[in-house]
Amino acid sequence: MRLETPRLILRPWQDGDRASFAAINADAEVRRYYYPSTLSTAETNDLIDAEIDQLRQNGFGFLAVQRELDGALIGGAGLSRPGPEVPGSHEAEIGWILGRAYWRQGYATELAASLFDVAWTRLHLAEVIGYTSNINLPSQRAMEKVGMSYVPGADFNDTTVPVGHILRPHLLYRIVNPLKR
Template sequence: MIATPRLLLRPWRETDLPHFAALNADVEVRRWWSAGTLSEADSNAQANELQRHIEDNGFGFWAVEAPGVSPFIGFVCLQNESDDMPFAPAVEAGWRLARAYWGRGYAVEAAKAAFKDGFERLGLDEIVAYAVEGNMPSRRVMERLGMRHNPHDDFDHPRRAPNDPFKRHVLYRLRNSG
């Protein structure tokens, strides 16, 4: 569990599931990596997977609560990257907030705290983040976190078909400056 001035990054709860399903049913939230929405069953399975990563590793994609505002606004955090990515092994940062909570600085505030935890408690050397080239809101979060983009790192997602519009990705990195 990680607390910031406005947020709580915490393990997932059963009561988060309907909020997460609603977020995943919003095409605008998913527009940069999927042409469709996620069913409630798939959304629940994804939440369970994220919680399992936290239990297995002591860190992961925490559920984010904004006390006094909403019990669940989305997820932000760090997880081990899958082995098939060109930059693996790596720890990846990610964020997905319900649309009602965009534009308030929550993603940056939560990610800053997660990065501090990653560098100080977990002793990570580096954290990466990636997005489809055009996903400027996500890239702005990366830039506000001080992450650097080197175009030589850009890559085609290995699990996307050659003609998939979401195939090309940009990679940002932040080294532990100790």
């Protein structure tokens, strides 16, 4: 799967992406709302390998995000199958992680629009979810900005985060396919 927006290319991961993505995942500020807070190079490589497998198995997944202007890898984003930590039955979730230098430039909004287009027109999904820790106000605002709505009563504890950890309580957001209304 390869997607192009006016400023970005979303594409399968390449070996040359590993060091740049490892640097993004090693930044404690970028990963302040993730558990674990930072990832080692080996953990990032395992994550990329898992995403390559998911793309091969499902036809969609978490992709490398490259800036068209200069070819810089600015992060990762995509549609993926929600893990067992998310209660309920959901076809796909949207997610993204961008390097700090690329925040507040409209990239998340731009890539989300492209991913929703794929979800609706190619994959014919009924809805897409997103979720984040209840203290992650920036992600909540970003999901609302791209058209997602908080789902009242669907809060959950992310079982991949230890009991008592501040990042364990999560909120669920969703967007319904406008073509199926």
